[in-house]
Amino acid sequence: MNSGTPSIDPLAYHRLRAPQQDGEALVELSRPTISLTPAARQQQQRVNWQLDLDRIACVSRAREAALQLARRHTGSYRDLPELPDDPAAPWLMSGHQPTLFHPGVWLKNFGLSRMGTLARGVAVNLVVDNDLAAASGLRLPLADSGTWRSETVLWEQPTEPIPFEEKPVVDGELFRSFGERVARAIHPLTKEPLIDSLWPVAVERHLAGEPLGRCLAAARHVLEGELGLRTLELPLGELFDLPEVVAWTAAVLEQLDELHRVYNRGLSQFRRTHRIRSRAHPVPDLDRDESWLESPFWVWQRSMPRRRPLWLRMSGNGFALSDRHGWQVEGSQLREMLLDLRGQTRIRPRALMTTLFCRTVLADLFIHGIGGAKYDQLTDAIMLEFLRIEPPAYLTMTATVRLRGREPWRRAEQLALRRQELRDLVYNPQRHLTDSQLASEACRNLLDEKSALLSQRDQLAARHWGIGRVNEKLQPYVAERREALIEMLEDLRRNLREDQLLGSRELSLALFPSQELPDKLLDLGKKVDKLSITYR
Structure with a gap:
């Protein structure tokens, strides 16, 4: 290995969990300390990889x-x-799909901007527009006759998901009215929601002819600029059409046979480490069909944007590319083939290849959320075995910010305690008797009988039956407490459902107060200042 013995085990189990309490953040480096000094960065880039492509030049x-x-x-x-x-x-x-995601995801952008300033570097957010645009609106809490229910406010009628890169705004009138409808629906909870600032920009980009994902991403990014964040945005689709990036894609595909083996073996190890039984998680294995190999890239046609796996066949005469559904091209030079396909054919990386490229070519440090950080353990294993380089460090960053400060976990704890108390009434009713009940001779006789049974060390079956009989006779004494607990449990269940809805950490940033949420994330973003990173 070019970098010597690896200092980390990429597939070792490492628990990452989103914060439970409102206003808390997780900010954690994948290593205790890292260096982003010019010397350290140059040394990292000088370690060449096992690709037929000079790394420094790439x-x-x-x-x-x-x-x-x-x-x-x-x-x-x-x-x-x-x-x-x-x-x-x-x-x-950093990077994410172009959606109106929750505040925990948004925190990455605040941390990204802050670190760019600290490092005197270039801070770039990758717009992951090769993912499917599945959502057709926002889910939000809606007041309904004194209770709350979940409702989806639509910006379009649901359609078959296609990649964000190709997804147009289908219903202009519905799209333009979306911001006003969301603001009206969330008004009982938020008087001045961020949707009021976001949506005029989204509509402006729609009128300029932009696809859905770019409308949403631009709306957020314009707001970030107004908040003082200093970042650039980079659309993944256009990035992977750049000749300089096509060269990397070709170099990877030329070694697909080796990548195929490493990829699937890493997945198998990851599943064993994390005790995952499903063959579809965290991602499916790459398939093989005689001389055809499935690659970790997507392909689709602009005229028919249905995303399918890209398959490759190698022979002495060259290469064949296919989606195994009617589209196929052949050629002798893979790089030239990929360059010629641009325009009408989209060849895009899947998730692991996206971060593999970003972390080994573009970024000196990549900021993940929890999901990306977990999956990038697998990316690290691919770097070690396929590229033969030690993986660079990454940062995991997320937060829990709840609308109205509701914290479902607290209510869940209360519910668990009350359920335990209800169970205890059945098996240990003596613990819940009042002083007046304890003064009753009949009650004392039952307690004495149970005490004697508990001290008995033989005839266990009879002992067990006797204790149950005494507990049953004590039930009338705790009946009133049981009724009160049952009523409390019903209230707690109802309140927990409301807390889970109103206090979900998954609610969109667009629903939060326009001043309060940015201020909170600006403050949480400063937590990167305390990381053990050497910049100069």
């Missing part, structure tokens, strides 16, 4: 092209942030 060219794309894309809808003049400045990256 990193330099890809970063230059990606930076130009990010500047051009960001500048199409907002002013550019101030960027460092040094072309060797460190890159900090």
